[in-house]
Amino acid sequence: MNSPMSDEQLERELRGYLDWEAGQVRRGPTSAEIIARISGTRSMTRPDRRLAMSLAVAGLCAVLGAGVFLGIRSQQPGQSGAGQSGSGQSGPAQSGPVASSPTTVPGDSAQPSGTPSASPAAACAANSYDVLPARADVSGPHKVPWGGLLAFAVSGYFSPPLIEAGKLEVTDGATGTTRIIAVTGSRLPLYADVHVAGWSADGRTLLVEFKDLGCDSEWLVQADGSGGLKLGDQPLWNDPGALSPDGTSVVYSTPWGLGFLRAGMPSQVIACASETTGPAWSPDGSRVVAVCGQQVTVFTLGDGLASPRGIWTIPDGEVAVALAWQSDGQILVAAASGANAPTSPTTIVAINPVDVTSPSVGQVAQVANWAEPGATFSPNGRWLLAENYASGSDVSEVVDTATGAVQKLPRTIGVGANVSISWLPDGNSFLYIDGTSLRQVTLNPLRDTAIEPFAVQSFLWHPALP
């Protein structure tokens, strides 16, 4: 019997293989193709047969009169409803908590100085999105037991004229009625995708990211299908952003501070000393908490963009794996040390930031295991849903923050990467997507059940009807 392959031997073989495999790439985009695309003069990188297919389809559609998908376009700046222009453009005057401030630096909509003829905005504008009016979908899913609304993003390969497309659907869980709210992608076989990033507190507005090849944009979309408002044309770096409770503003992580996006305003970055992660709004929408380097930091948005203020320093060697601003006003932080992971503990801390110059900080619980970043607190703060590698493979667990007791979930759900985890208001149950199956986990007693055979990519649930 052969002896097991040593680490060194495996790495040596892997390096040889990777060098060989990387040399097998027969066709990447040429520099000229990349430059042309960036300059907005050409928009293809897919194989030629896909181009030929798309051109044939587009030609056929033109001959046939194009149909509904080709006839409805995004509305222009200044018009009401879908397609309002985004950052830096004229938009509706909106009252709100944010004004410019010396603490801000130009956001990522800023054009590189000295940029030659390249015009990414123009290139993206050429791929403008189709936004359809709402209509009933007769093939909608069945009623779901908790009622409320479910916003679904469905992406994939559709029939012509939308070759690759993403759809945004909203289902009324009480009646089972589904409306298609928006469709993106369109006629060229280019990468197209949709992600639902958040609901406003009243359930009327959705934050949606439409992602096309190199052209990501963020929209505030009315859940009743009456229209949408484009917030910006730039990717939001590493996370989908967090929608304010009033549904008008978005904060997101950047390498230099907290990104801030509001309709009709240029994007801004409220600078802090390091990269921000995990921004979360206060319940009244006047402040945001995020982790800036090792500091749990509060950004006050009430009267201008005030300087960020650190309220708690995460101990050296630890990282924040979960952050939430609870409805009772407390900030919950779960921090874990990577030094001896996966057996090092995770500590849950509650911060009362009534006075940010002197917040009270107290340890709530300590859990024996390392929790991976991306963990999530239930709305009532009772549970921390987390993932770890404690047994050498991914394990999903739920921690009772009152006792520190840990329960292993029946299925591994990919907590950090699963964008569809959605807690129900009672805090004792959550929904998630497994593959394309919608499932519900109830806690105490623990149960994991499939709800409907939805074919979806991501979704977010909201209890309110619009």
Place this chain on the structure above:
Amino acid sequence: MSRGPGSDTAELSAARPAETTWVEPDLAGFVDEHRDRLVRLAYLICRDEADAADAVQAAFEQAWRHLADLREVDRLRPWLDRIVAREAIHASRRRSLFARFRLPRDQVAWLEIPDANAGLPGLEWLAMRTAFAHLPSEQRAVIALHLHLGYSLVETAEIVGAPLETVRSRLRLAKDRLRRELEENRR
């Protein structure tokens, strides 16, 4: 270790990274310098030439648009690799999702289908290629960045946006799986 609020409430600096030796590149030079490395990295992660091309294109567009925000020249390469790695992981997940759940094979005949007579892997790499393809894209990204591009584990963690221990776990799990499949293949 203190967890009290006392010294933790200092106002944070609003300074941006220092502007040091940054020289604005021209677009052609920028693309030429990084294209080959990025295409190879994307391909190793997502295992599909068309998706790799899309990931590289998208990364260049994002990077060029945000170039003015990057003021430390030594961060450019890992910054680009980070964008490409994440785009490639996303493309890989997406392809996997739709290949499993949404795409009857007869409807996707126009997707990339390798020419059986071209690019046939050398026999010495056949088993490794098969095993490597079975890894999740996140693990392939760690291996490509660490073992192919030579980033340290700390740098790899920064690029993929995961804690060091997660990256170590991914590397260990990947090696375990590769070792298992390779040894099964050799029996």
